[in-house]
Amino acid sequence: MRTGLIARKVGSSRIFTDDGSHIPVTLLQVEACQVVSHRTQDKHGYDALQLGVEAARPNRMNKAERGHFAKASVAPKKKLAEFRISSDAFVDVGAELTAEHFVAGQHVDVSATSIGKGFAGVIKRHNFGGMRASHGVSVSHRAHGSTGHCQDPGKVFKGKKMAGHLGAERVTIQNLEVVSTDANNGLIVIKGAVPGANGGWVRVFDAIRTAVPDGLPFPAATVGDAKAAAKAPTEEVDVTGAAPKDDQAADAADEGEAKV
Numbered sequence: 001m002r003t004g005l006i007a008r009k010v011g012s013s014r015i016f017t018d019d020g021s022h023i024p025v026t027l028l029q030v031e032a033c034q035v036v037s038h039r040t041q042d043k044h045g046y047d048a049l050q051l052g053v054e055a056a057r058p059n060r061m062n063k064a065e066r067g068h069f070a071k072a073s074v075a076p077k078k079k080l081a082e083f084r085i086s087s088d089a090f091v092d093v094g095a096e097l098t099a100e101h102f103v104a105g106q107h108v109d110v111s112a113t114s115i116g117k118g119f120a121g122v123i124k125r126h127n128f129g130g131m132r133a134s135h136g137v138s139v140s141h142r143a144h145g146s147t148g149h150c151q152d153p154g155k156v157f158k159g160k161k162m163a164g165h166l167g168a169e170r171v172t173i174q175n176l177e178v179v180s181t182d183a184n185n186g187l188i189v190i191k192g193a194v195p196g197a198n199g200g201w202v203r204v205f206d207a208i209r210t211a212v213p214d215g216l217p218f219p220a221a222t223v224g225d226a227k228a229a230a231k232a233p234t235e236e237v238d239v240t241g242a243a244p245k246d247d248q249a250a251d252a253a254d255e256g257e258a259k260v
Contacts, residue, residue: 003083003091003220004205005030005101006053007188009112011198015179015189025179026194028110028202030186033097036072036080038090048084049091052077053201079201089219099181099188100221107175107207112196116168126161171195175207 007028014022032053039048056078058066069076072093091097102108122128122144131137131145144163148156172195179189188204196202206212 001084001086002089002101002206002216002218003049003051003085003097004203005097005099005188006033006051006079006081007202007204008053009194009196009198009200009202010187012193023179023191024193026190026192028188028190028194028204030097030099030101030188032077034074034077035091035093035095035097036069036074036077038093039082041087046084047087047090048082050080050082051097052080054078081201081203083203083205085219091220091222095220096223098183098221098223099186100183101217102178102181102188102204103213103216104178104180106178106213106216107210108178108190108204109172109174109207110176110190110194110202110204111170111172112194112200112202114167114169114171114195115197117166119164120166121163122161125163125166128161175210 007030010027010029012024012026014024016022030053032055033051034053035049036052037050039046039050041047052069052074054077056076058076061076066076074094117124121142123130123142128144130142131140133141144161147160147162148154173193176194177191179191181188190204194202206216
């Protein structure tokens with residue numbers, strides 16, 4: 001089980017396909033997402049990674065928080081989050097994760113705090129149909145109706161759908177498809193809607209109800225891995241059919257000896 005990422009919701013857009021149809025997408029940005037701390041089974045009772053994103057001012061933190069980041073040799077972060085992982089999926093403290101941690105075509109789960117809508121009635125909050133528009137109904141067309149019972153049990157059961165506070169709670173959307181990723185700009189393009197307001201933080205991790213595709217970076221895609229891949233030497237292939245220069249020189253020397 002791999003770690004997830006902390007990303008910021010940029011906004012919504014759409015992508016056009018070759019046949020002219022469009023795919024509604026949500027853009028998530030991953031910027032300076034670093035490993036801050038490890039949670040191990042021996043010391044804490046579970047295996048997890050603590051990630052942090054976006055630089056914060058040290059003078060806005062207390063002494064304990066500054067010491068926590070100083071111990072990891074990581075710049076102070078505004079947002080911290082933990083991701084449960086398997087025992088073989090640890091990433092070094094200080095490593096920076098990139099958007100290439102996810103690949104196009106895989107499914108992910110996205111968790112965030114939904115947009116707060118304040119106090120809402122049952123029609124908006126629970127999708128009630130409302131009362132009749134006539135035949136004795138007046139004033140209470142959008143009311144929820146009876147809530148209680150008779151003398152027995154003589155109370156309203158817990159969990160009864162009624163008017164109340166709507167939104168501003170943790171919501172998780174499962175099995176969202178990753179359309180593409182852009183490591184240079186730190187963008188993850190997700191098909192469909194993602195909970196939360198634009199500019200808010202979201203947690204993205206591998207879908208738990210869908211099989212993980214082959215070829216995913218394990219334990220994670222880091223900045224160091226991307227730089228190493230860019231600097232890796234590539235073997236040049238001669239497509240002209242000509243012999244290498246060293247072989248040509250050897251052949252010329254053999255021809256000179258034969259003439260002598």
